[in-house]
Amino acid sequence: MDFQAKGHGKLIYEGRALQCIQLSVAYQSHRFNMRSFVLPFTSVLILANLSVAFPIAGLHPGSLEGFKDAVLSLSAGGSAICITGTVAVNVSTSTNEKLHFGEPSSQFAVTETFVEFLSVNSSLQTRVYGGDASVSGTFNINAKLCYPVGWSAKKSSKAIQFLIHGIGFDKSYWDFAKQYSYIDAAAAAGYPTFSYDRLGTGASDHPNPIQVVQSSLQVEIAHSLIQSLRAGRFGSQKFDYVVGVGHSFGSIQFIGITATYPKDLDAVILTGFSLNTNGLGLTFADFNLAIASQNQPLRFANLPSGYLVTGSSISNQFAFFRYPQFDPRVFAQDESTKQTVTFGEIFTVTKPIVPAEYFTGPVDVVIGEFDMIFCQANCTEPSDQSVMVQPALYPAASNGSQAYIVPGAGHAINLHLEANKAFAQIQGFVKVNGF
Numbered sequence: 001m002d003f004q005a006k007g008h009g010k011l012i013y014e015g016r017a018l019q020c021i022q023l024s025v026a027y028q029s030h031r032f033n034m035r036s037f038v039l040p041f042t043s044v045l046i047l048a049n050l051s052v053a054f055p056i057a058g059l060h061p062g063s064l065e066g067f068k069d070a071v072l073s074l075s076a077g078g079s080a081i082c083i084t085g086t087v088a089v090n091v092s093t094s095t096n097e098k099l100h101f102g103e104p105s106s107q108f109a110v111t112e113t114f115v116e117f118l119s120v121n122s123s124l125q126t127r128v129y130g131g132d133a134s135v136s137g138t139f140n141i142n143a144k145l146c147y148p149v150g151w152s153a154k155k156s157s158k159a160i161q162f163l164i165h166g167i168g169f170d171k172s173y174w175d176f177a178k179q180y181s182y183i184d185a186a187a188a189a190g191y192p193t194f195s196y197d198r199l200g201t202g203a204s205d206h207p208n209p210i211q212v213v214q215s216s217l218q219v220e221i222a223h224s225l226i227q228s229l230r231a232g233r234f235g236s237q238k239f240d241y242v243v244g245v246g247h248s249f250g251s252i253q254f255i256g257i258t259a260t261y262p263k264d265l266d267a268v269i270l271t272g273f274s275l276n277t278n279g280l281g282l283t284f285a286d287f288n289l290a291i292a293s294q295n296q297p298l299r300f301a302n303l304p305s306g307y308l309v310t311g312s313s314i315s316n317q318f319a320f321f322r323y324p325q326f327d328p329r330v331f332a333q334d335e336s337t338k339q340t341v342t343f344g345e346i347f348t349v350t351k352p353i354v355p356a357e358y359f360t361g362p363v364d365v366v367i368g369e370f371d372m373i374f375c376q377a378n379c380t381e382p383s384d385q386s387v388m389v390q391p392a393l394y395p396a397a398s399n400g401s402q403a404y405i406v407p408g409a410g411h412a413i414n415l416h417l418e419a420n421k422a423f424a425q426i427q428g429f430v431k432v433n434g435f
Contacts, residue, residue: 068086092134143225175195209303251271271422406422
């Protein structure tokens with residue numbers, strides 16, 4: 001089965017096995033090797049009778065535009081077909097912090113830093129912060145653009161959901177496993193999604209973890225990616241509406257984006273976030289942060305000592321999970337794939353949190369009932385923490401704004417048994433606001 005398009009190369013269909021289809025694409029003089037993926041029996045039969053393979057996903061050869069080393073795959077539950085690859089992002093910021101803090105010489109030094117950070121009347125921040133600093137560069141960001149199976153640029157929604165993960169995760173947080181896939185839920189509701197590994201995580205670049213990988217630069221990277229989606233630089237597809245969906249530190253970045261670039265997003269969903277900071281100190285103590293190259297040498301051996309990971313599975317459970325509202329297999333997978341955080345991010349984690357006075361779109365705040373980090377494990381005390389965010393940070397938000405507490409869930413909402421309730425509430429919010 002061949003697809004020939006003038007100027008776009010050739011799609012080659014290889015093999016006829018009913019359970020596994022291997023695709024490879026020679027596209028604009030570059031060859032992309034695409035991993036095998038399993039399609040349902042009916043989909044295989046459809047493919048066998050099509051003269052063009054891409055349209056089963058609503059895609060075309062130009063769908064690989066903007067991605068390097070592109071790979072096609074199904075989402076965890078099979079509701080979306082995704083293009084994963086590297087995109088180059090050229091950004092600059094003048095609001096990074098000049099940090100008077102060097103690479104830790106040992107784990108002793110790392111632990112002592114957090115002892116000082118959490119001490120009564122600590123002067124660490126005063127000693128470390130040295131004012132604004134400029135940072136610029138071109139960074140390779142690993143991204144994943146997913147379309148609902150059968151999506152059509154002419155007939156389907158022109159809104160895309162733009163996803164930013166939090167600390168300890170990479171973009172797999174949004175497509176973790178079958179029944180734990182936000183991407184599947186969005187696809188079932190008719191929406192494409194764009195997720196990516198934040199700078200310093202996953203398959204994206206890992207530059208200087210102290211002076212470069214900070215909150216302000218992360219905000220600029222997200223802004224650049226959003227503008228690229230609107231302009232059609234990825235997959236040759238423009239989107240009229242961009243809905244931001246963040247988790248935890250990802251939500252904090254969206255606050256910074258909506259404050260600095262209020263026209264970037266048409267709606268914003270903040271998950272795993274509230275204004276209650278009572279649990280933050282306890283969380284950083286619990287994290288027991290360890291040098292990533294020492295704690296996970298098989299995965300992070302080449303990273304400098306400013307890259308950290310949570311010290312153990314116990315640390316992971318305490319901060320992110322609420323027992324027994326999770327599957328132990330999901331928990332084990334999360335621990336084995338946990339991701340890095342940098343000292344630069346830790347020292348600047350709250351910097352983007354300022355009122356977004358000029359953002360006029362709808363805001364949805366979704367938080368787990370037992371979120372340790374942002375509610376100290378009780379988001380209903382002294383009152384509903386989810387409803388306090390929008391009036392404080394988004395005074396001009398539209399009347400379509402909502403708030404929701406996910407019953408039974410801890411901080412990592414997507415990995416809990418009640419994740420489907422959060423997914424349904426968010427998709428309902430997007431729909432009712434006309435996107």
